[in-house]
Amino acid sequence: MKRCILLMLALVSFLPGHTATLVTDDSVAVQKLLRQAHTLQAAYQESEALGKYEEALQQDARCYEGLWQAALLSVRIGARYTDETRRGAYFISARQYADRALVVRPDGGEANYVVALSLVSRATLLTARSRLHAYKVMRPYVFRAVARCPEWADAWQLLGRWHYRVDHYNILERIFTKLFLGGMPNGAGSRKAIDALRRAHELDSTRIQFCYDLARVYRNQGQKRNARLILEKAVQLAPTTSDELEVSRRCRAMLLQARRKQKRRPASFQH
16 A cells, blocks of 8 residues: 555656655655664764664665764764774774765765864874875865854864964974975964854853863963953863863863962062
8 A cells, every 4th residue: 555655656746747755765764763863962872873873874875964973973982982993993984974975965064074074083093294184185174164054163163273283383394284295274373263263162152172172272372361261161061971071170270270370470460
């Protein structure tokens, strides 16, 4: 009976002036798996969520949501391993999912984001040359991610990190990049890093990692008061994962150090 109904819908769709959307069993199954993955992800069960996205991709290898989410989770899960072999395996898998997502939707902000993220993540396990190459190659992807998803805080955070890292290449890194990698990546700047990280924080002020990144850049740029204000907000946030707990600990340590330095300064120089 079900096959007869599906056949009738397919025939109707060919009638002049009539269009019909054919919903297959496979598409229904994929949507169910995606919903399950989203629920697990929201509950911080990322390994289980990744498994559901991978099941969805077995049903539909070109499922865009499944591809970029699988890439994102592969990076996050891999980053928690101290063993470089396992970490590297997750990062390689992330890049493969990201590349497939980019094929499905070349202008997709999420696809471009996970390509950039997988590039810079895997580079941490490679040589200095490969790390510099990664920052050069990721440039168009991270800029496109922000352009396509301007309300996505994670994209702004990655852009801010890119700006700051490239702008703070040491002299050897700059020479090497100019001689062997075709020149420095264009447009990087510490002021732009602050703007991007501030935008990420504005979009989601509850993410302690955004506070930490912004505070570090403020501090390194000599904006001690701004760093302290952000850190004071950060320590009020309740961590919900072990990763956030570690970042919270770092924020508290940085804030304590900032307060000690402020107390040691002569009163005439305090603001």
